[in-house]
Amino acid sequence: EPEVTQTPSHQVTQMGQEVILRCVPISNHLYFYWYRQILGQKVEFLVSFYNNEISEKSEIFDDQFSVERPDGSNFTLKIRSTKLEDSAMYFCASRLLGTRGTGELFFGEGSRLTVL
Amino acid sequence: QKEVEQNSGPLSVPEGAIASLNCTYSDRVSQSFFWYRQYSGKSPELIMSIYSNGDKEDGRFTAQLNKASQYVSLLIRDSQPSDSATYLCAVNKRVNTGFQKLVFGTGTRLLVSP
Numbered sequence: 669e670p671e672v673t674q675t676p677s678h679q680v681t682q683m684g685q686e687v688i689l690r691c692v693p694i695s696n697h698l699y700f701y702w703y704r705q706i707l708g709q710k711v712e713f714l715v716s717f718y719n720n721e722i723s724e725k726s727e728i729f730d731d732q733f734s735v736e737r738p739d740g741s742n743f744t745l746k747i748r749s750t751k752l753e754d755s756a757m758y759f760c761a762s763r764l765l766g767t768r769g770t771g772e773l774f775f776g777e778g779s780r781l782t783v784l
Numbered sequence: 785q786k787e788v789e790q791n792s793g794p795l796s797v798p799e800g801a802i803a804s805l806n807c808t809y810s811d812r813v814s815q816s817f818f819w820y821r822q823y824s825g826k827s828p829e830l831i832m833s834i835y836s837n838g839d840k841e842d843g844r845f846t847a848q849l850n851k852a853s854q855y856v857s858l859l860i861r862d863s864q865p866s867d868s869a870t871y872l873c874a875v876n877k878r879v880n881t882g883f884q885k886l887v888f889g890t891g892t893r894l895l896v897s898p
Contacts, residue, residue, distance in 0.1 A: 701886075711828060711872065711888040724885050759827055761886075772818065773874075773886050775827040 670694045672776035674760050680782045681750055689745045689779045691760030699763040700743045701773065702735065704728070704756040711759065717743065750783045757781075785810045788875050788889035796895045803860040805892050807873030810854070816884075817849055819858045820872040822891065828872055832858065863896045870894070 673692045681687050693700050702714040715725040715735055722735065734746045743762075747754055760776040789808045797803045805819075816835050820828035834840045834847040834856065846859040856875075860867055870891040876884040 710890040711822075713885050713887065716885055757827075771816075772830055772833050774830065775820075778827045 670696075672760055672762055672774055674758075674776035674779050676779055677777065678780040678782070680784065683752060683783055684749050687747045687750055687754075687781060689747075689758050689760075689781070691743045691745070691776055692741050693743055693760065693762030694764075694774060695741070697762035697764050697774075699723075700735075700737070701761040701763070702745045703759045703761060703775075705759065705778075706756045714745075714758075747781075750781070752783050755781055755783045786889075787811065787877065787887045788873055790871075790873050790889035790892045792890055793893040794895045795892055796897065797863050799863060799865060799896055799898050801863050801896075803863045803867065803894055803896070805858040805860070805871050805873075805894065807856045807858075807889055808854055809856065809873075809875045811875065811877050812851075812854065813878060814875045816876040817847070817856045818874040818876075818886070819845075819847060819856075820874060820888075822870045822872055824870075828874075828888075831871075860894075863894075865896050865898050868894055868896045 675690045700717040703711050705711045713726050715729045716723045732748045736744050757778045757780050759778045761773045763771050763773050819832045822828045832847040834849045840847045844861045848857045870893045872891045873889040874886045877887045
């Protein structure tokens with residue numbers, strides 16, 4: 669069964685360092701997302717991406733964050749200068765084409781980011 | 785008012801019983817609704833989607849939707865200890881761009897005792 673894959677599964681970094689989280693969405697999906705979940709809290713929307721551009725972003729997704737689809741398969745989330753409060757599980761998700769992004773969302777296993 | 789509200793639980797049921805999980809949402813124009821299961825430290829796993837008023841059954845799971853009351857529920861029949869997890873209600877919310885994003889509730893923790 670097709671799945672969303674994410675790397676790394678766990679990354680530990682020092683505050684102020686840049687981090688890149690990588691995702692390979694399901695191959696025929698056209699909508700891509702990043703969500704995050706701080707330990708013990710709810711899953712929060714960060715950003716959605718369609719047709720090689722951001723379609724929506726939350727207030728969490730400030731100038732320190734960026735997303736990119738550098739080739740036909742990878743979808744990356746970059747955090748330029750990490751802060752302690754960026755420590756969380758980051759989930760990539762993808763969705764098959766639907767009317768304006770409707771349809772089921774499938775999640776990767778997540779990348780746990782720990783900022784020291 | 786929270787966009788998606790769930791009781792955090794825990795909801796404790798004995799093995800073999802029916803577990804009933806509830807969710808309310810605030811955006812009246814939402815059209816699609818989902819239940820995800822999340823085990824501790826794992827990613828959300830899609831269990832059910834529902835788009836129309838009424839019931840939708842899939843194996844031991846039944847999703848119920850009432851758009852007039854802005855209410856979604858999930859019933860788990862013959863609950864098993866392996867069903868012990870956090871159940872996330874998620875609602876598609878239309879945004880200004882015309883696209884939709886999935887908004888999650890905080891989840892209800894279900895404990896099924898043998």
